[in-house]
Amino acid sequence: MAPMRVKSFAQRHAEEPRTPSPFTGGAEGHLPEINEDDVFRDVVKKLSEFITEVVTLPSTFEQLRTTIAGDSLRDLVEHLSLECTNPAIVNALLALKWHYNASSEDKGLGEARASACEIVAWRLLTRLSEREAVDYCLYEIPAVTDDSTSEDDTNQQDEERATETTALLSQAWTNTAENARKVLEQTGTSRRSRLFQSISRLTMSMTFDGGSDDEEDDPTSSFIGLNALEIAAIADAKRFLSQNVVQKIITGIWNGDIVFWDSLSVHAEKKPRFYNAHTADPFSRLRVPKYLKSFEVLFFASFLALYYSVLVERNPTRITPIEVLLYIWFGAFIYDELSEWIDAGSIFYAADVWNLFDVIMMSIGIMFAIMRIIGLSRNDRMIVDLAFDILSLEALFMVPRICSILSLSPYWGTLIPCLKEMGKDFIKFMVLVVIIYLGFLTTFSLVGRDRFSLPDMTMILTKIFFGSSYVGFDHMKQIDPIFGPPLMLIFITLSSILLMGSLTGMLSNSFSRVISHAREEYLYVYSVYVLEASTSNRLTHFYPPFNLLALVIFRPLRIFLPSDNKFRAARILLLKATHLPIVGAIMFYELVRGKLKDPDEFAGFFKGPRQETTTLGTPVRPSLKSQQPKRNSDTSYRRSRFTSVSDFSPRFVRPGRTGNVDEDTGEAPTDVEVRIAELSSKIDKLTDLVVRLQAANDTK
Missing domain, CATH: 1.10.287 (Helix Hairpins)
Structure with a gap:
């Protein structure tokens, strides 16, 4: 008996007439044909044409999600999950979400189209396996360049050079947006900063639906270098970020199971990959957001201790050694915040509410230092007392800043958006x-x-x-x-x-x-912090106060080491020398944490590559034959497009339809669920065939 083939979505769409939706103006919309090699702007334009055609009346988010108003969106999701292999599809949907929210033509219609893009983005992820979801969410939009390999290599080297020296270069200020953009490109500032500068140009003069083909006028160029999660944070896509499939990825980044840097070497490249403790450089754990936050708390605790010591001593005649340490801590804190602003960009930096506290703390510290110096130089007791009074205001912001770690818990993190x-x-x-x-x-x-x-x-x-x-x-x-x-x-x-x-x-x-919407608000704050802490383009990140040591040494060293490779190697050497105790503590923590865990406990998806184990617990490397998924006649197999994340494990076979998977739960099907769905589909077809044969025999 020949196996029954599942009809493709295009065949079912052509054979099954649909009732026009009253919410979409009676138009079904031509499904976009998106090729794998389409550039980001083309993907955005094709999706924009479809969304504009099918969403013509204002609709709420729930109407698009639960009523016939979203029928065309379901068709688009199914079409994209089966036919589209372009890695920038989720990036494009979230960029459109931001664009429609910023549109000033029709607020109600713009919000409806923005909600439609967000719904399609998260439903598409639920149709993918978990590893495919990681690939889509962490795919960074590349710059459009020529096909010349040598030119690509040159651009890559220039990018690496810029990102490594970003923190050492001064920020130039100009009066015009064009000059600011040129200066930012020359100094190697993160591309995320360019997004803030192009908002007015994008919302006032350009649309995704048309415009000049000139690259200089391309509004999508502002999203170059951003992955889907970063665009979601910028677009305020809180429902998308709160989905379970997305939160699994963010939690994996938070715990260090997904890393962007796995080695500290001259030729290291930033790309998302699963952490492998046997092959990764231990110093790469310094970039894990969980450890960054832990050390940040320790730094602020020592900062507060120095602060109290200076105020209790309150020496009006001279600067004491403890006050010198306080100035060092202030300098390290200010330099670290400046580096964070350059790396994350204005959008991400402003999205974190605690950064407002940091800015106020920096302002108070600078005012105290200025007043203290003026008072001592003039021997004016009144100015000195005023300086200490200004420093007393620091406690209003420093004490809550130390307790900011509570915002990562669901309870306290919910109260912050409310306040x-x-x-x-x-x-x-x-x-x-x-x-x-x-x-x-x-x-x-x-x-x-x-x-x-x-x-x-x-x-x-x-x-x-x-x-x-x-x-x-x-x-x-x-x-x-x-x-x-x-x-x-x-x-x-x-x-x-x-x-x-x-x-x-x-x-x-x-x-x-x-x-x-407490859960969405909390997860948005949590997601912004994780992305802000993990997506830096700089290879070497010095913890404060060691960052001041790097500044003092490498600012003049640039004169003697013009070669970027030597300069980067010197920074890596200093990082390893100064942060060795911190890395040792991290390794000890992970060793103890790994031993205390039950080895048979299911640790979740983001624990690196899964390996088969023998009865003695010895890991066995999977054979090459087992890494090749079989192509079933009723299965749509998607080939791997990203080698950075999926090198360690085979792709999972995904059926043509995911069966009864609830697309609004945000859960991506695992490999076991996919195979269960395949078996269930075959059993249903076999049962239906048997019933029809019995009915035919009964009629005879």
Whole structure:
């Protein structure tokens, strides 16, 4: 009996007529034909044409996800999962999500199309195996170059040279965006910074639906060098980032199971790969976000200890050795933040709420140092005391900054977005309060000008606003016997009842609005931090305060070592010499952690390549024959396109349809689930065939 073949999506789409959707204007839309070798701009343009054609009316996210409004999106997902092999497909969908959100033509329609792109992106990942999902999410958009191999090699060397020396070069400031872009390219600043500079050009003058073919006017060029997860963070795709399949990848990056650098050598290249403890350089563990965060907490703890020591000693006559150490810590902190801003770019740096605390801490530290030097040089005790008073303000931000590690927990991490949103609404509401307050302040000051000065009246009204209503009743007749009582009653009523009640209700609504999406908000904050800490283009990353040592040594050393290979080798040597104790502690932790774990425990997907084990637990290298998946007649086999992530393990065979996999759960099918789906599909077909044969025999 010949095996039954599953019809392709194109055949089913042609044979099965569909009812036009009222949400899509009655048009079914021509499915985009995306080739594997299409450049990023072409992929974006083809997807944009389809999304624009099928989403023509404003629709909510839930309507597109659960109703017939999203039928065309389901067709697109199935078509892309079976026919498209372009690695930039998820990047393009998320870039379109950002574009439609930024569009100012029709806000409702733009949000609907942005939601459609986000839905298609995450549903596409659920149709892929987990390793394919890693490939798609961590694929970085390459720059469009000529086909010449030598030119490609030259560009790659230039990029490596730029990324390695980025932290050592000064940031030039210019007045025009064009000059700023040229300076950033010349100094090797991360391409992520260019995205911030091209926002106005992209949203105001260019669209993804058309435009000049000139590369200089290409709005998609701003996304060059970004992977899908970074674009999702920029596009505010919180639902996409909160999907389980995406969070598995981010958690793998956080734990160091997925790394971008596996060696510290002159010719090392940045690309995503699974961590292999037997082949990777131990010093590459310095780039793991989990260890970066742990050392950051230790650095801030020592920073706080020096801070308290200087304030307790408070020497007004000279700079003590402890204060010198505090200045060193301040310098290392400022230089590390500057390097982080250059590596991550303005968008990512501003997305992390704790970076605002860092900026304020740096400003207070610089002001303290300036005032301290001026006071000691002039021997002015007042300026010295003012400097220490300014330094006292540092505790308001340093203590919460040390406790920022709590934001990585689900409970505390949920409260931060709530407080952030409530703070925004509070500031907006206070504009109305100030307007009303200024009106009454002007009136009361003029009416009671003979008895109360402007500062006295300001203090009286401020006390009333903050709940001391009896103050108003005590002074209303003194202000004016005729107009004072009625005006004061109106002001007290507005302050105590109307404004305070409205403010409380508004903040409560803000809290409820954010807490209803608490998981998405928390995972967004968590994802931004992981991406910010892991996607640096610099090979050598010095922990503070060792980064100051690298700055002092290698800034003048650039004069004597013009060769980039020698310069990079020298940085690697210094990194290994200074960070050897830290790496030793990391290796000891991983050794103990590995021994304490149950060897038979299923550790999840992101634990490196899975290997077969014997009864004694000795790993056995899989044979080459086992690495070749069989091509079944009812299976659509996708060839591997990325050797960086999938070198260690074979691709999983993915069926033409994933059966009953819930595409909205965000779970990507594992290899076992894929094979179970294949067997279930064959059993269903065999059962259906037997039933039909029995029915045919009964009719005879």
